[in-house]
Amino acid sequence: MKKHSIWKVKTALKNNNQMTQNNFDIAIVGAGITGLSLAYFLKDTKKRIVLIEKSNALDNTTSKSTAKLSFVQQDIYQKLEKNFGYDISKLYFESQAYAISLMKKIIVENNISCDLEKSNSYLFSMEEENLKILQREKELLTCFGCKCKTAKNLEIPIPVKKAFYVEGNYTFNPVKYMQQITKIVAKKVTIYDNLMVEGIKRQDNYYLLKTKNGVINAKKVVVTNHYPFFIKPYFLPFKNYIKREYVNAAKYSHNENFNAINVDKNLCSIRFYKDYIIYVSNSHRLTNKLDIEKNYCKSRDDFYHFFKKMPEYSWVNQDLITNDYLPVIGEIEKNLYISTGYNAWGMTNGVLGSKIIADLLQNKKNVYASLVNPNRVSAGSILNSIVDALAYIHPYIAAPFYGKNIKVTEEDGVKYNVYEDENGKVHKVRRKCPHLKCNLLFNQEELTWDCPCHGSRFDLDGKLIEGPSKEDIN
Ligand code: FES
Numbered sequence: 001m002k003k004h005s006i007w008k009v010k011t012a013l014k015n016n017n018q019m020t021q022n023n024f025d026i027a028i029v030g031a032g033i034t035g036l037s038l039a040y041f042l043k044d045t046k047k048r049i050v051l052i053e054k055s056n057a058l059d060n061t062t063s064k065s066t067a068k069l070s071f072v073q074q075d076i077y078q079k080l081e082k083n084f085g086y087d088i089s090k091l092y093f094e095s096q097a098y099a100i101s102l103m104k105k106i107i108v109e110n111n112i113s114c115d116l117e118k119s120n121s122y123l124f125s126m127e128e129e130n131l132k133i134l135q136r137e138k139e140l141l142t143c144f145g146c147k148c149k150t151a152k153n154l155e156i157p158i159p160v161k162k163a164f165y166v167e168g169n170y171t172f173n174p175v176k177y178m179q180q181i182t183k184i185v186a187k188k189v190t191i192y193d194n195l196m197v198e199g200i201k202r203q204d205n206y207y208l209l210k211t212k213n214g215v216i217n218a219k220k221v222v223v224t225n226h227y228p229f230f231i232k233p234y235f236l237p238f239k240n241y242i243k244r245e246y247v248n249a250a251k252y253s254h255n256e257n258f259n260a261i262n263v264d265k266n267l268c269s270i271r272f273y274k275d276y277i278i279y280v281s282n283s284h285r286l287t288n289k290l291d292i293e294k295n296y297c298k299s300r301d302d303f304y305h306f307f308k309k310m311p312e313y314s315w316v317n318q319d320l321i322t323n324d325y326l327p328v329i330g331e332i333e334k335n336l337y338i339s340t341g342y343n344a345w346g347m348t349n350g351v352l353g354s355k356i357i358a359d360l361l362q363n364k365k366n367v368y369a370s371l372v373n374p375n376r377v378s379a380g381s382i383l384n385s386i387v388d389a390l391a392y393i394h395p396y397i398a399a400p401f402y403g404k405n406i407k408v409t410e411e412d413g414v415k416y417n418v419y420e421d422e423n424g425k426v427h428k429v430r431r432k433c434p435h436l437k438c439n440l441l442f443n444q445e446e447l448t449w450d451c452p453c454h455g456s457r458f459d460l461d462g463k464l465i466e467g468p469s470k471e472d473i474n
Contacts, residue, residue, distance in 0.1 A: 003446055005064045006249045006276060006313045007175040017056075017195040019213050024050045024190070026361060027209055027218035029197050032062035033174065033350035034224035034339050036181045040106060041358035043188040050216060051185065052209070054467075056194035061226040061466070062174050062346065064317045066247065066271050066278050068259050069103055069347050070169040071096035072121035075133050075263045076343070077140040079325045086143075088371065092326065093144045095368040099348040100170060102355055107177070110184055114176035119271070122154060122260035124163035126268065131162055133263045138164050154260055156252075156277070157306055158268060163260075171259055171271050174347065198470050200230060200336070207336065222337040222357055226346075227320055227454060227468040229435070234332040234374060237436065237468075240341055242455040243319045245269075245283035246299030248311035252277035279303055280317070286452045296445045316446070318455045318466070319344040329353040329372040331360065338374065406442045417442065417449065419460065429462040435469040449473065 026042065028035045031053035039051045053060075071093055080089040107116050125134045138148045151163040182191070192211075199210040200221060209216040228236060245267060252275070259271040269280040282299040296314065303311050320341050322328055327349045328341035337360065339353030352368060359366040370376075407418040408431060415431040419442060429449060433440050438453035448465060449458040457466040462473030 001311060002313050003315065004313065005247070005315045006273065006278065007063050007067075007173055009058055009175055009179070011058060011179065017192050017213055019192065019211075019216070021048075021190065022214060022216045024048045024216065024218045025220065026050075027052060027207070027216055027221045028224060029200075029209070029221065030054075030060075030224035030226075031178075031182070031191070031193065032060045032224065032226065033065075033178065033347060034353045035222075036178055036185060037106070037351050037354035038222060038224065038339075038358055039185040039189045040181055041354055042361065043185055045362065048190075049188075050190040050192060050218070052195055052197055052211070052216070053191070053193040054196040054464075058175050058178050061318075062178060062350070064247070064315060065174050065346050066269065066280060066317075067172050067174040067347055068119075068121075068169070068271055069100045069172065070119075070121040070259060070345075071100065071348070072123050072141070072166060072169065072261065073343075073345050074123070074261055075137050076325060076345075077144075078133065078136045081140065083324050084326075089140065090144055091368070091371050093141070095352055095371060096345070096348045097168075098368065099352040099355075100168075103172075103347070103351045104170065106181070106351075107172070110180070112177060112180045114172045114174075114180065115273070116170055116172040117257050118167075119169055119171045120165045120167050120256070120258045121169040122151060122163050122165040122258060123263065124151075124154065124158075124160045124260060125263050126159055126161060126266075127264050128161055130264050134162055134164075137263065141166060154258075154270070155256065156254065156270070158260075158270075165258070165260075169259065171257070171273065172347075173273065196464075196470060197229075202333075202336075220335040220337070220361060222339070222361075224339050224353070225467055226318075226340060228338055228340060229468045229470040231436075233336070234328075234338065236328075236338075236340070237454055239328075240320050240322045242286045243283055243321050243344065244286055244295075244455075245280050245317050245319070245344075246296060247278060247280050247313075247315050247317055248299055248303040249273075249276045249278040249313040250303070250307065250309050250311045251275045252307055252309075276312075277307065279306070279311075286318075286455060292441060292443045292450065293445055319346070320455075324376075326376070327353060327372045328374045329356050330369060330374050332374050337361075405444065421447075421460070427460040429458070429460075429473040433469060434471045434473060435467075440473070 025047040028051045077089045146166045148164045207221045261269040267283040322341035329339045342349035418428045433451040440449040443450045456469035
């Protein structure tokens with residue numbers, strides 16, 4: 001079994017971190033779907049643009065996505081209706097349909113070969129008690145203008161109480177998209193990869209972006225990382241939590257290319273890619289009581305239970321869930337923008353974020369900008385903020401759990417996690433995450449150190465894999 005995403009490739013993004021120039025109008029930090037699509041929208045503006053990516057391979061958050069371009073998103077519309085009212089719920093639906101049409105346009109106009117395929121989206125429930133939720137989502141989608149068609153089952157062995165589907169959605173291969181859009185963008189935009197932005201500081205009318213190879217100056221900065229590394233401004237760690245889910249894939253014969261997701265508490269999400277079925281399950285909030293191995297095993301057991309075979313690919317995905325279920329896209333301080341908080345719908349919201357910010361940077365109107373404005377307030381968000389703040393404090397005060405087969409040692413007052421691998425090699429790293437000092441957990445499945453607070457991940461020797469940390473452990 002391969003313990004990485006089905007899309008993974010070894011190709012470097014561009015392999016260039018030697019700065020030939022360091023003065024730009026716009027700096028885009030992060031080259032996932034949002035950063036690359038933003039560079040695409042801005043490439044003909046005659047602005048001096050730099051795109052900076054911390055890694056050198058297409059192995060970022062986007063590459064772990066299941067890459068559904070779908071406006072059927074569990075029970076999102078009733079959650080938004082409850083938080084903000086019907087009109088906002090409808091506006092969010094329209095923003096998702098708009099994002100799908102934008103993405104399709106980029107792919108078609110540029111002949112991007114990324115396996116874009118039409119795919120009916122099913123919404124279903126496996127539990128009698130959730131049929132009302134399913135029904136309400138169907139009513140809302142119908143009010144928004146969708147034709148919802150009843151389905152008896154999913155044509156795969158997942159027991160369904162009730163289901164319906166809508167047309168007009170798509171699936172694609174996110175890494176192929178990123179590879180090809182990079183080539184288009186690189187003709188007009190400077191790309192530095194394998195270059196971590198370690199700090200952003202405002203000075204006069206510029207931002208200074210500190211990197212190991214020197215400082216980059218930019219009039220405007222857009223941070224498109226899944227989880228921006230800075231705390232101030234905006235205090236993002238207090239306004240969201242990280243949800244983890246487990247993804248498994250194997251060859252599976254099927255007739256129709258469809259995608260599906262349920263409204264029940266136990267996530268069950270499906271899509272097909274060529275001969276493969278991709279199945280996502282076992283979603284949970286990060287916590288320092290996490291038994292990582294048990295969660296991987298459970299997701300593979302579920303896969304076997306339904307499809308009677310073991311997965312060929314198995315990986316984990318992390319999503320940033322905002323406290324009011326809307327993404328966070330816009331200006332958080334003069335000339336500093338973020339686009340994140342996609343609530344597990346990173347493909348539609350990534351493209352939406354890139355277009356909104358491209359429009360804001362060019363003083364163009366975008367009807368969805370106020371919907372996702374980072375400075376919005378809602379009653380639901382205030383309540384959820386309190387819950388998130390408590391959850392944020394919890395890992396600092398709860399008794400820590402380090403993971404199995406780990407020794408904890410102490411030298412000169414500093415605590416270390418120690419793991420001896422199967423070849424007898426000892427890997428010793430500080431116990432605290434460099435981001436905000438939570439205790440790290442050992443992930444025996446992928447041989448990584450995982451932070452239960454905001455999802456930073458490091459390899460066995462402490463090298464950063466995934467932020468918000470911006471540095472290695474030691
Ligand atoms: Fe925030 Fe570790 S403390 S990611």
